[in-house]
C-alpha cells in the first residue's frame with residue numbers, strides 16, 4: 369500500500385534559455401517548474417507513493433499551471449492554498465565547460481512567502497501520513513514560513529509522523545546567523561537530516577576537525593565527522609550526506625553516506641556526466657525517504673538514494689523523472705547506459 373508522504377515549500381516557474389544560451393542572449397525560455405520540496409514530492413509520486421505537496425499559489429492561471437504540472441506527475445495537491453500575488457520565478461542558465469550554471473531568483477512577494485501560518489491546517493494535512501519533509505528553503509522565505517514549519521513539525525511529532533529536513537542553505541535568502549537561529553529551533557523536531565558539508569558549516573558551523581581536503585573536497589573521514597557532529601548536536605535518528613567531488617566540469621564523483629548513530633553506510637561512487645544538476649540533492653532526499661519509509665536497510669537506503677540522484681543528473685529540469693525499476697536496476701549495478709529495448 370502506498371505511504372502518505374507530505375512535503376511543504378515553494379514551487380517556482382523555472383525559465384531556462386534553450387541550447388546553452390546565456391540569459392542575456394535568450395529570445396525564448398523553456399518553462400518547467402521546480403522547488404526543493406516539490407521535487408521530492410515528484411520523486412515519491414514516481415515511486416508509487418501517495419505524495420502530497422503543500423504550498424500557496426496565486427489564484428490565477430499561472431498558479432494553476434504550477435499545480436497542473438505537479439498533478440501531471442501524480443503529486444496530490446489537495447492541500448494547496450490559493451491566493452496571494454504571484455508565483456515565484458527562477459531563471460536557470462545552464463553552464464557548459466568551465467562556465468558555471470547560474471540561478472537568478474525572482475521570487476519576492478510570492479504567494480507562499482506571504483502566506484500566514486494559520487492558512488495551513490496541519491492536523492488535517494498530516495493525518496494518516498508516514499513522513500513529513502521540508503528543507504531550509506521554506507523557513508528562509510520569512511518568519512511567517514518559519515512559524516508554519518514549526519507548526520508542521522510539532523503537529524508531525526504529535527501524530528507520530530517521521531520528519532526529515534534537507535538543510536539546503538540558500539545564501540540569497542538569509543544570513544548564516546538567521547539560518548542558525550531558525551534552523552536550530554526546527555531541528556528539535558527532526559528525525560532525519562540531509563545535507564552536505566557546506567550546508568552543515570554555513571548553518572551550524574559544523575566542520576570536520578581533520579579537514580583533510582583532497583582536490584577541494586573532504587575525504588571520507590571528514591564527511592563522517594560532519595555526519596556524526598550533526599547527529600549528536602540534534603539527537604537525530606539519522607543523517608545523510610551527499611558527497612560530491614567535482615574535479616572538473618568533466619569528472620564528477622557522486623555518492624552518499626548515511627549514519628544512524630552506530631554505523632556509517634557509504635554508497636557506491638558514481639562517475640557522472642552532468643546534464644542538469646538542479647534537483648540532484650532533492651532526488652537523493654526523495655530516494656532516501658522512499659527507501660526508509662519502505663523499511664530498506666540503511667545500506668540499501670543510501671544505495672537507492674545515490675542511484676536515484678545519479679540518474680537525476682542526466683535529466684533536464686528539476687524533477688527526477690525516473691521509475692522505481694530504473695533506480696533499482698542502477699542500484700543493482702546496471703550502469704551500462706545501454707539502450708533499453
Ligand SMILES: O=C(O)C(=O)C[C@H](O)[C@H](O)CO
Nearest residue numbers: 402403404505646647650686
Ligand atoms: O533554490 C531554490 O530555492 C529552489 O527551490 C530551486 C531548486 O528547485 C532547488 O534549488 C533544487 O534543490
